[in-house]
Amino acid sequence: MIQAHAVRLFTERGYDATTVTDVAEAAGVSPMTVYRHFPTKEDLVLVDQHGRLVAERIVASSGAQPLVRRIGGALIDSAATLTRGARGDDVETGERFLLARLRLMISTPALRARHLDNHYALQRAIVDALGDDATDPDTAFHAQVAASACLAAMHTALVRWAEDDGRTELPDVIAKALAAAFGDDIVEPTGGVGTSESAGRTERR
Structure with missing residues (x-):
């Protein structure tokens, strides 16, 4: 409130x-x-709840998947949850609130600087969520690189979504940005993480 x-x-x-x-x-x-x-x-x-949501989804994902797919899927799925809003399935409220916050982050220098700090904290949360999959230094380094690359793609998607006034589903914009960076197989082809939620939201509209 x-x-x-x-x-x-x-x-x-x-x-x-x-x-x-x-x-x-x-x-x-x-x-x-x-x-x-x-x-x-x-x-x-x-x-916001983004770091917790992403970490939860990474923990729940299969360790057999490539790192980028696990991280990307978690980012897409958490975006679907955030845009639903904090009050049930109030899609418009969730999206409008997130859009307003993003516009403030983009337009306010002090917030842009802190937003970068938040991305670093989110990177750390992602690596921590990988747990035993990122224990030794080399594996941890690969996880950090994968997380940073995915977050850079997500940041570009967030800016694009805000500039477009949220006319496209945010999970879809993030998936498109990840696909541009890593290839189309970054998202599960048969529904993947986040896709089913996004489709459900589209139907409710």
């Missing part, structure tokens, strides 16, 4: 022109309550 008010105010008034106190007043809480959940102003835009 606090984050929703923050993103709305940042969008309406501008990120730099809006204070944490403004956000607290709009949310009906104290500034201390805001800081308890969001230690910095940047966190009001950047904090």
Whole structure:
């Protein structure tokens, strides 16, 4: 709730022109309550469930798959979950909220810098989720490279999706970016991770 008010105010008034106190007043809480959940102003835009969702999907994926397919599939599937929104199957709410956050990240220098930090943390979460598959230094290095390459493709997809005002399904845009970087077999040809969820969302529309 606090984050929703923050993103709305940042969008309406501008990120730099809006204070944490403004956000607290709009949310009906104290500034201390805001800081308890969001230690910095940047966190009001950047904090989400993405790292946890990606890690969960990597842990659940088959270790027999190539690294890039495991990581790419997790990114596609977590994007499908995030765009569904936090409240059930409210697709438009989830997509509009994520679009607003992405536009703020793209247009605000301070948020762009922190967004890169978040990508590093997500890379670390991906490698950690691989567990025993990335224990020795050489294997860990390969995992880091694969994660970084997948995240670079995803970042390009996120920017494209925001510029296109979300007219295309985000999981599909990410899959297209990954395919451009690694080839068409990056996504499971028979439905793959995330594809079924994306199709379900399209039908509900």
